[in-house]
Amino acid sequence: MQAKRTVFPNKGLPYLLLVPQLAVTLIFFIWPALQAVKSSFEREDPFGFKTTFVWFENYRRLFIDPLYLSTVSKTAIFAVSVTALSMSLSLILAVAVNRVLRTNRLYTTLLVWPYAVAPVVVGILWWFMFNPTIGIAPYMLRAVGISWNHRVDGVDAMVLIIIAASWKQISYNFLFFVAGLQSVPQSLIEAAAIDGAGPFKRFWTIVFPLLAPTTFFLLIVNINYAMFDTFGIIDATTQGGPAQATNTLVYKVYTDGFIGLNIGSSSAQSVVLMIIVIALTAIQFRYVERRIQY
Amino acid sequence: MIENRPFLAFLTHLVLILGVVIVVFPVYLAFVASTHGSGDFMRGLVPLLPGPHMIENYSFMLNEGISTAGAPPLSIMLLNSLVMAISIAVGKIIISILSAYAIVFFKFPFRLLAFWTIFITLMLPVEVRIIPTFKVVADLGMLNSYPGLIIPLIASATATFLFRQFFLTVPDELMEAARVDGAGPMKFFRDILLPLSRTNIAALFVILFIYGWVQYLWPLLVTTDSRYYTIVMGIKRLAATADAEPQWNFVMAAVILAMLPPVLVVILMQRLFVKGLVETEK
Structure with missing residues (x-):
């Protein structure tokens, strides 16, 4: 790992500087994570008197539980829809902002602030x-003959949380797409224009391929967001209902652990989620290392 | 612009205006709702134009709150949120700038181990380790307290990375010159590195302030005493009044107040915000 060519010779000082961060990390991150791993191999009796080591029993039960498997597929549908919806809207808006000159800043300001709205507030x-x-x-849907009730209809509820979660993420994707678009060399676009390529052709054959690194980065970030940062949105709107139709993996860890008090199963679910985050982070970092410079 | 296409220019603005409408409309509705009296929500459709009760709704929520819903006055919750967001931002910046300094400017045994220990926190969001973390905080007696709200969220791999990246770009000659002049490590840090990092610190502060402000699950778990409620979690309690329809005008006044501080930060410090966001995620 990189360090400076010349360094300070002090022996004790660097440890002293690291102590605050390492202490917080060990106490509130590493230790709880290890505890989660440990209790995912244990089963507690209903009164909490004794715990027994049960090997992979919690995991086995988890993966044959139809409810959990349906939560996995619900989460996948949710994450893919949020990613697709929010990224495509943001890309359209970013391309549009990149075309205007004078009102550029105004539009940007008007589009980016939802980043600062808390997920639970978005939900509300x-x-x-x-x-x-x-x-x-x-009311408007009724006018066109669609009856809406996310309290009883699982599909309506899913659509609701997808829309809410995508809305919040538009500003984030928008900013990254704008940054990506600004780094596309103007000379390439001008050359294509001289060769007779119209605006749409230029976009699809030059700009969009050059945006690939940004797009891929956002893909991972958005999946991550939809899976882990949407707790507040779900808690404020559907609370996983109706009939588990909008229960995502993260929400289920919370309901099983804190409300259902099934610590073993909830811990096993936590561990599964940690593995997913580690995989996503690894993919993201591999990509960062290989980022192509045009 | 390369060629003049009036229709495309028109389309561009149309798209942008539609986008702004989509982004603004939910908040506009919430604002409108917060300016009406409670009776206006009985008629079957939300009002679309602002009503006359804005000042009384907001001052009622700020000063009295709805005690039947277990919500203290919003001014207390706003203050708690402010304390929490600022402490998290400042705390994260302090501990990560120190550890980044140690990792970049010193060579010592276990340097790599320390780096990876910090790095791994990136992979452990609160949501996936809530129960054991809650247990740790409960065992330390930090439930219903500011430290309990703040400290567990304070470690940050992203901030450490940002400072590390930045420190690596600081020319070696600067440090050599400082050493030749007899500056020790802490003097170099205070008099040279900190002033150089000013913009990075400011940009990071904006991002981390928002991060701290929007926290929901963690305050929900560690606070049962209404004196420590933050506004973002308090809203949920307001909105979830049993089976009855919530008092929309009051809930929405709270919603607007909860969004206002971080949104203002983003709008007023847009340049720093964009810089912080784009750089922390690299």
């Missing part, structure tokens, strides 16, 4: 809009 905003009794969206 959309929950209010789609409220079956007084919301404006169901």
Whole structure:
């Protein structure tokens, strides 16, 4: 790993400087993670008197539990939809902003602030809009003959959380796409224009391929976001219901652990999630190392 | 622009305006709802234009709150959120700038191990280790306290990385010159490195302030005493009043107040915000 050519000779000082961060990391990150791994191999009796070591029993039960497997597929549907919806909207907006000159900053300001809205607040905003009794969206949908009720209809509920989660992520993707677009060399675009390529052709044959690194990076970040940062949105809108239709993996860890008090199963789920995060982070970092410079 | 295509220019603005409408509309509705009286929500559709009750709704929520829903006055919750967000941002910056300094400017045994220990926190979001972390905090007696809200969220691999990347770009000659002039490591850190890192610190502060402000699950778990509620988690309690329809005007006033501080930070410090966001995620 990289360090400076010349370094300070002190022996004790670097440890002293590292102590605060390492202490917090060990106490609140590493130790709890190890505890989660440990209790994922244990089963607690209903009264909490004794725990027995059960090897992979919790995992085995987890992977034959149809409820868990349906949560896995629900999470996948949710993550893919949020990623696709929010990234495509952001790309369109970023390309548009990149075309305007004078109003560029104004539009950017108007589009980026949702980044600062808490997920749970986002959930409440959309929950209010789609409220079956007084919301404006169901009212308009009724006018075109669609009846909306996310309290009883699982598909409606899923659509609701997908829209809410995508809305929040637009600003983030937008900023990264704008940054990506600005690094596309203008000379390439001008050359293509001289060769007679129209704006759409230029976009698909030059700009979009050159954006590939940004797109791939955002793909990973968005999947990560949809899986782990949407707890607040789900808790504020559907709470995993109706009938588990919108229960994602992270939400289930919480409901099984804190509400259902099934520590063994919840820990096993945590470990599965950690493996997923590690895989996603590894992919992300491999990509960063190989980032292609055009 | 390469060629003049009026239709495309029109389309561009149309797309952008539609985008802005999509982004702004939910918040506009919430604002409108927060300016009406409670009775206005009985008619079957939300009002679309602002009503006359704005000041009374907001001052009611700020000063009294809805005690039946277990919510203290919003001013207390706003203050808690502010304390939490600022402490998390400042704490994260302090501990990560120190550890990045140690990792870049010193050679010592276990340097790689320390680096990886910090790195791994990137892979352990609160959401996946909630129960054991909660247990640790409970055992340390930090439930219902500011340290319990703040310290467990304070370790940050991303901030450490950002400072590490930046320190690596600081020319070696600068440090050699400082050493020739007789500066010790702490003097070099204080008088040269800190002033150089000013923009990075500011950009990071904006991002981390938002991170701290929007925390939801963690405050929800560690606070049961309403004196320590943060506004973001308090809203949920307001909105979830049993089976009855929530008092929309009050809930939405709280929603607007909860969004306002971080959104203002983003708008007023847009340049720093963009810099911080794009650089921390690299």
